[in-house]
Amino acid sequence: MTDLVVEAKDLRKIYVMGDMEVHALRGLNIEIARGEVISIMGPSGSGKSTLMNTLGCLDRPTSGEYYLDGEEVANLTDDQLADIRNRKVGFVFQSFNLLPRATALANVELPLRYKGGITPKQRREMAENALESVGLGDRIKHRPNELSGGQQQRVAIARSLINDPSIIMADEPTGNLDTKSGDEIMEVLLKLNQDKGTTLIIVTHDPEVAAHTDRIVMIRDGVVVEDKK
């Protein structure tokens, strides 16, 4: 039996806006094995971000079944959803989403503040290790505006892995970077996968980014239209 980290069946997501309904996911099925590196591609508006938000437990599907790491999550309360998200998912966004006034160290420590049983000293050590693992051991006191775009994204990656997630979800992680910085970010992500076995789900428009991944899933109108390894 394959060890599935994501198992989603017949996912539907309807956004209701006044008397209008948007059907963003229309019965989408996807299975992702532990340790896989997968890219999700598709035209604008096809439902990629909605799928990421659903798989990442930021939002719930309107209907369907979803098991993350074997835990059923489609019907959890908001608090339960936040708990499983904090334990199992790391996020990397196109726009980095760092706190502008906080140092790299403070940005990476942030997710640990919501977790009990960790001393400030342990928190600092964990954040330093995470920054070292993305090659930023000598930049821990820098603030975002003192770092290049690629370095800022590496801080975001360090933050995403601080809770030792089962999955890292990256929505256009290289979208705001030049080619060289984008390549470096892909290298950092792929190395994480190799060293720790972290499953990577990467939404991208860029065929070159997708070419680095084991599997490419194409989405259109809220369903998977192609899935190739």
Ligand SMILES: Nc1ncnc2c1ncn2[C@@H]1O[C@H](COP(=O)(O)OP(=O)(O)O)[C@@H](O)[C@H]1O
């Ligand atoms: N919060 C929302 N409220 C209403 N409609 C939304 C919301 N988020 C996305 N949509 C709509 O759902 C569809 C899919 O959007 P999205 O998942 O963002 O696609 P993609 O990331 O592939 O561009 C689009 O038609 C979009 O306008």
Ligand SMILES: [Mg+2]
């Ligand atoms: Mg999107």
